[in-house]
Each structure stands twice: as structure tokens, then as C-alpha cells.
Amino acid sequence: MKTLLLTGATGFLGGAVLEKLLNENQEANYLFLVRAENAQQGLDRIRMNMEKFNVDAGLFSKITIENILLGDLSEPEDFLSDIRINKVTHVINCAAVASFGNNPLIWKVNVEGTLAFAERMAQVEGLKRFLHVGTAMSCAPEPGSLVAESAEFEDTAEHLVEYTRSKSTIEQLMRQRCPQLPLVIARPSIVVGHTRLGCQPSSSIFWVFSMALMLRQFMCSLQDNIDVIPVDYCADAMVMLLNRETLDNDVYHISAGEECSVSFADIDRAMAVALEKAPVGDAYAQVNYDVLVKMRRQLKDIFGPCNERLMLKAMRLYGSFAMLNVRFSNDKILKLGMPKPPRFTDYIGNCVQSTRGLSIQQQMVVDFK
Numbered sequence: 001m002k003t004l005l006l007t008g009a010t011g012f013l014g015g016a017v018l019e020k021l022l023n024e025n026q027e028a029n030y031l032f033l034v035r036a037e038n039a040q041q042g043l044d045r046i047r048m049n050m051e052k053f054n055v056d057a058g059l060f061s062k063i064t065i066e067n068i069l070l071g072d073l074s075e076p077e078d079f080l081s082d083i084r085i086n087k088v089t090h091v092i093n094c095a096a097v098a099s100f101g102n103n104p105l106i107w108k109v110n111v112e113g114t115l116a117f118a119e120r121m122a123q124v125e126g127l128k129r130f131l132h133v134g135t136a137m138s139c140a141p142e143p144g145s146l147v148a149e150s151a152e153f154e155d156t157a158e159h160l161v162e163y164t165r166s167k168s169t170i171e172q173l174m175r176q177r178c179p180q181l182p183l184v185i186a187r188p189s190i191v192v193g194h195t196r197l198g199c200q201p202s203s204s205i206f207w208v209f210s211m212a213l214m215l216r217q218f219m220c221s222l223q224d225n226i227d228v229i230p231v232d233y234c235a236d237a238m239v240m241l242l243n244r245e246t247l248d249n250d251v252y253h254i255s256a257g258e259e260c261s262v263s264f265a266d267i268d269r270a271m272a273v274a275l276e277k278a279p280v281g282d283a284y285a286q287v288n289y290d291v292l293v294k295m296r297r298q299l300k301d302i303f304g305p306c307n308e309r310l311m312l313k314a315m316r317l318y319g320s321f322a323m324l325n326v327r328f329s330n331d332k333i334l335k336l337g338m339p340k341p342p343r344f345t346d347y348i349g350n351c352v353q354s355t356r357g358l359s360i361q362q363q364m365v366v367d368f369k
Helices: 012-023 039-052 083-087 105-121 162-177 206-215 231-243 264-275 289-294 296-303 308-322 331-335 344-354 360-368
Strands: 003-007 029-034 068-070 090-093 129-133 183-188 251-254
Touching: 003 012, 012 039, 012 231, 029 039, 029 083, 039 068, 090 105, 090 231, 105 129, 105 162, 129 162, 129 231, 162 183, 183 231, 206 264, 206 296, 206 308, 206 360, 231 251, 231 331, 251 331, 264 344, 289 308, 296 308, 308 360
Parallel strands: 003 029, 003 090, 029 068, 090 129, 129 183, 183 251
Antiparallel strands: none
16 A cells, blocks of 8 residues: 655645545555644644535544644755655655745745755655646746647746746756656646635635736737646646556646637636626727736725735736746646546636635735735
């Protein structure tokens, strides 16, 4: 039986992975890296996250304080000496500071702490797979492109945010410093919502689409495409990559690809159906960021109480990503037998329903922690 060390189980993607493992009763000895004062608090944090995913309490009851590994990737030396690590056969590393803000822990956790963790796991004799969650955006893609699944990065690539730069850097460092690590990189594209639960587990990024359509103007065109997948599809692919005895590649995009990506016009129409109102359509205007800055005093009238500075920062960052108009090739994961992903527009109604009554300011907190 495998012994699985899962990091990030209190988060969005890590929670979705654990949801799948529990619902499918997959046989494994579990170890969960959790930030907490004690094991009981760590267990409670995971339980509260599983409640967001509607996991049956009976299924969760098999998880006890014995499964908790107390620790924090910002201070890895505090947990890397735990002898239970020596029995680990598989790792899914979902933990990261996934913030588009200027969180000072981004580099400390995503690069320094993750590298120390990888170096420790490379010393475990029975380790068969170290599945690390990167991001498809770590390659700093060219606008308008279909991005290939490659382990190569350009050293001069310019990143829009520190988060994607950190993800690019740690991939390269793990390959250089841990050549014996059985490393597989999963690079999700833009993860938004859950096919059944909408934004109940997390409102991450969904608010960007609502914000742009409420403004009736943004930095991208309605004809631009965006590569979005639901978190449960991403978790399904992660577990597939975990369980395969052999893999032909060490880098996999988990993405909508060229076929299942959607345009912003598609999103506009789907959200209009969910909200039972007319789409923005021809009333939408593509504008540059300076136009949005001039609207600063109108933001509270449009969105309600909000931090104007943070809203403008969000518009600049996410607008820059939206303008890329990129898709990420998903050929490798499909060849493994993974079904095509649902389109964002297939489940966007659940995202709308689960965010009713929440302001844009409330929804965006998760992305600027």
C-alpha cells in the first residue's frame, strides 16, 4: 500500500485532491502537512475544508491526528526530521503561496521551502513519485499562442507577477539540485470553480469575469480566449498522474487546450443566462488600463464598498493575463486516457449561484492574501 504525503490539503486544489481520494476510497496511508498549533487543530483545518467540498463526515472519519504532519514550508526544518517521512512512497505537493499580491512569503515558501522539502524527499529510498503542482503560466507565454508542454524555460522571460516567477524557478532548481528525485510536474492552467459546487470551495479568480462584465469594459477583447478548468477536473488528472506506474513524460499541462478553451464572449453569454439578464455584448468596450484608472471614483458605485487601490491593482494584473489570449496544449494528459475537460461555460451557472450575495471585494480576498 502506498504512503501518500499530501501538502496543501487545507487549500483549493489540495482540498479537491483529498475530496477525490476520500470519495473513491483510494487505499493509502495518509500523511498531511498542515500549519497548526497542534495535531488536533491541523485535523480540524482539513475537516473544515472538506466541509466546503461537501465530503461526507463518515468518509472523513478515517483521518485522525495520526495522519497530521505539523509543519510549514516557510520553516521546513521544523518538520523534515519527522521519521514518518522515511516511509513515504508518493508525494503530491500542492502547497504554495498562490497570491497575486506582494506576499513576502511567496519566495520563502514556493522556492526556498519547497526546494528543502524536495531535497529531503530525494533522500527517501522508497519514494516512487514526487508530483509537484506548478502553473502553466510559469513559462511566461507569448500572446495568442498555443503553449507546448515543455520543461524548458527562457531565462530572460518576463513574468507578470512574482508567483509565476517563483513557480518557474522552483521547477528549474528541483531538476538541478535533485536529479534523483522521481519528479513529475503538473501545470494547471487557470483553475476556476468546481463543476458541481461552483465557487463554494473557493471564489478564486471567478470574480475577475464578474468584475469585467459589471464594468462593461476591460483590457481584453470579447473575442480573446482563455484556458480555464474546474478544480475537480484538475484533481482527477492529478490523481491519475499519481497512480500511473510509469509515465512517458515528466511535464503535463492540465488545461482546457485549444478545443475546450472559451472566449470572453462565450463567458458573457453564459453568465447572462445564469443571471437571467441580457449579455453585455456590443455594450462592452476594450480599453487600456489608463481608462480604468480614471474610473477610480466610480468603483464604489459599481461594486459597492471596496478598496479602490486594490481593485485597480487587480484590474491591471488580471487584465494583463486576460490579454494574453493563450491556450495550453493538453495532448499528453489526454493520451493517458484523461477525458476532455468541461468548458468553463458548462458549469459557470453553478459559479454564479454560489457567489450570489457576495461582493467582488469579498470574493477577491483569497487571491490577494
